[in-house]
Amino acid sequence: MLTSQRRALISARLANDGQIVAGELAREFDLSEDTIRRDLRDMAAAGLLKRVHGGALPVTPPLPDLESRQTMSTDVKKRLGRKAAELVRAGQLIFIDGGTTNAELVRALPRDMALTIATHSPVIAALLEKHRAEVILIGGRLYKHSMVSTGAAALAAIGMLRPDIFFLGATAIHPTHGLSTGDYEEAAIKRAIAARSAETVTLLTEEKFGAVSPHHIAGIEEIAGLIIPASMAPETSAPYRQKAVRIIEA
Amino acid sequence: MLTSQRRALISARLANDGQIVAGELAREFDLSEDTIRRDLRDMAAAGLLKRVHGGALPVTPPLPDLESRQTMSTDVKKRLGRKAAELVRAGQLIFIDGGTTNAELVRALPRDMALTIATHSPVIAALLEKHRAEVILIGGRLYKHSMVSTGAAALAAIGMLRPDIFFLGATAIHPTHGLSTGDYEEAAIKRAIAARSAETVTLLTEEKFGAVSPHHIAGIEEIAGLIIPASMAPETSAPYRQKAVRIIEA
DNA sequence: ATAAATCATGCAATATCGTGCAGAGTCAAG
DNA sequence: CTTGACTCTGCACGATATTGCATGATTTAT
Structure with missing residues (x-):
């Protein structure tokens, strides 16, 4: 699987579930957690998600009114x-x-x-x-x-x-x-x-x-x-x- | 459940119910009360809520006029x-x-x-x-x-x-x-x-x-x-x- | 005043993180 | 074809974060 493909999947999953857990994704894609972490780090730098301990969350959490x-x-x-x-x-x-x-x-x-x-x-x-x-x-x-x-x-x-x-x-x-x-x-x-x-x-x-x-x-x-x-x-x-x-x- | 997600939920619940009871949350999230207490302590330090014995309350929003x-x-x-x-x-x-x-x-x-x-x-x-x-x-x-x-x-x-x-x-x-x-x-x-x-x-x-x-x-x-x-x-x-x-x- | 609940703190186990490094694959120039 | 630069990936290792438990202090309720 191509990296960009995988990252697109991560984005989709984040939009769907509202959260990303690094360990889960590693198992799912059969990759090391390091790779997932690198994905998340880069995507956070690109503003596609917000990095948190243990995974990631959408950039604009719908919470605070x-x-x-x-x-x-x-x-x-x-x-x-x-x-x-x-x-x-x-x-x-x-x-x-x-x-x-x-x-x-x-x-x-x-x-x-x-x-x-x-x-x-x-x-x-x-x-x-x-x-x-x-x-x-x-x-x-x-x-x-x-x-x-x-x-x-x-x-x-x-x-x-x-x-x-x-x-x-x-x-x-x-x-x-x-x-x-x-x-x-x-x-x-x-x-x-x-x-x-x-x-x-x-x-x-x-x-x-x-x-x-x-x-x-x-x-x-x-x-x-x-x-x-x-x-x-x-x-x-x-x-x-x-x-x-x-x-x-x- | 990610830590930051849990804290977001606590914020939402506080806004909704007007109060937080530490013990209730511990059962609800299936975590020790210590963890909840730590959440509440940190969130209080961040000004997100007001810590009280047994739980937490919203920060009183001062709109004097x-x-x-x-x-x-x-x-x-x-x-x-x-x-x-x-x-x-x-x-x-x-x-x-x-x-x-x-x-x-x-x-x-x-x-x-x-x-x-x-x-x-x-x-x-x-x-x-x-x-x-x-x-x-x-x-x-x-x-x-x-x-x-x-x-x-x-x-x-x-x-x-x-x-x-x-x-x-x-x-x-x-x-x-x-x-x-x-x-x-x-x-x-x-x-x-x-x-x-x-x-x-x-x-x-x-x-x-x-x-x-x-x-x-x-x-x-x-x-x-x-x-x-x-x-x-x-x-x-x-x-x-x-x-x-x-x-x-x- | 006494009992129960709640709390802060220290500690240990586990999870997660960042970084450096090396191997494998890709690609283009020579 | 070979070489070198580059990217992606996995692993190792020390650092940091999170959590549960134990302990003793403090607060609350009766």
């Missing part, structure tokens, strides 16, 4: 948010994407800072109630999974803005595949905002590293600042340090 | 909201104004009803996350006091809609001056929505009766339904019963 994400690693997100808030200068126009990590950025922003803040997330907008900042809400069809406006109306409204900083939210980052997310419309909106912004900054928790989602947003070299947890394993962050314009640890 | 609004909601508003929700039919396009009373209407709406809901309030939009309804968010400059979109962009977006019902929020109602509110831009938006809607309904708590705010929204005779507390004094409501198209007590 917004609610469970709200409960995740809030301490880490608070630190990222505080570090990101330090990048903001009075008088700027900043665009804040949706997501719980960006919500922590909002909480860390000084309430009395004179700013203009644009967002297409009603959740982010609701958090800005007590801030002095002028808030521009981008409307559109609300995409429920991540609770952001999408569609032509949102794109048109974004066309009116020239943000100084775009705080981008993404579900996955990969050394070669860059930043990506799960929804087509959402990705289109994020690309549009990034294209109009002077610089794009993104806050990333550790579990997003090495993952790939279906829809591309931007390459790592296009991002002016990656804010990552200081607690990350050096070998996890190493491949990104090569390409990133600037990495800020929080 | 929305929470404080929830605590403000009174029984009266809940009753008004439930009554208003009964007016909504599947398939309709309804427009929901901002305000805590309309928030109760949203909570009373069946989550599985097929609807299109438009709103210019990010707070209302955020509450619709779990509903099946299609949500259209109206963007614009956010008016902080009542947290609704205003301005030309909002007006333009509203021009695209033909709502079946507009659930209007107002700060004051008066027998001769009708419905009014405190902000000029806000009043203009409300008038625009009402003008395009087949009918306008408003939910009113007792303290708003007899008051007048600077900016006129609509006369009482223009409102298809006034939803008022059944507990109101008859002499307070009497002047309105003359002019109103329909009064619904809740």
Whole structure:
């Protein structure tokens, strides 16, 4: 059996079963576990799956909806948010994407800072109630999974803005595949905002590293600042340090 | 079963049941309690859950702003909201104004009803996350006091809609001056929505009766339904019963 | 206060991992 | 045909991860 054939079978099986156990595959293909491990390692590098101890899982585990994400690693997100808030200068126009990590950025922003803040997330907008900042809400069809406006109306409204900083939210980052997310419309909106912004900054928790989602947003070299947890394993962050314009640890 | 898979299941179960009992999980996965305890310990360290004696609980999601609004909601508003929700039919396009009373209407709406809901309030939009309804968010400059979109962009977006019902929020109602509110831009938006809607309904708590705010929204005779507390004094409501198209007590 | 349940820790057995190395096969240039 | 570069594969070996058990401490319930 050809290697590429075998890897195609592994992909198919992963899609079917939702998991891969290295030992099982070795028996099934009558190969050493080493070979399977090498397959899994290479496929993980190519973003086809997520390597875990004992086997592999699909890259985009269907698990975390917004609610469970709200409960995740809030301490880490608070630190990222505080570090990101330090990048903001009075008088700027900043665009804040949706997501719980960006919500922590909002909480860390000084309430009395004179700013203009644009967002297409009603959740982010609701958090800005007590801030002095002028808030521009981008409307559109609300995409429920991540609770952001999408569609032509949102794109048109974004066309009116020239943000100084775009705080981008993404579900996955990969050394070669860059930043990506799960929804087509959402990705289109994020690309549009990034294209109009002077610089794009993104806050990333550790579990997003090495993952790939279906829809591309931007390459790592296009991002002016990656804010990552200081607690990350050096070998996890190493491949990104090569390409990133600037990495800020929080 | 892979370790990371098991932990994902624990997360999912926690989100679903709201709690984890270590012993139960051990039997369920056919593993020693030590392993489960180690999982819980590590996941707690990662901020995924809160460890307690005997098991684990979800990390309390701190959404102070929305929470404080929830605590403000009174029984009266809940009753008004439930009554208003009964007016909504599947398939309709309804427009929901901002305000805590309309928030109760949203909570009373069946989550599985097929609807299109438009709103210019990010707070209302955020509450619709779990509903099946299609949500259209109206963007614009956010008016902080009542947290609704205003301005030309909002007006333009509203021009695209033909709502079946507009659930209007107002700060004051008066027998001769009708419905009014405190902000000029806000009043203009409300008038625009009402003008395009087949009918306008408003939910009113007792303290708003007899008051007048600077900016006129609509006369009482223009409102298809006034939803008022059944507990109101008859002499307070009497002047309105003359002019109103329909009064619904809740 | 006492018993039962739950917990943290250390330890040992097993599983899995990464890496280096060597043999077998492939392919193209000489 | 031969040679050398290359890839794929299996094996060895030390490192790391996972798990169950034993032990003693701590917490909870009665």
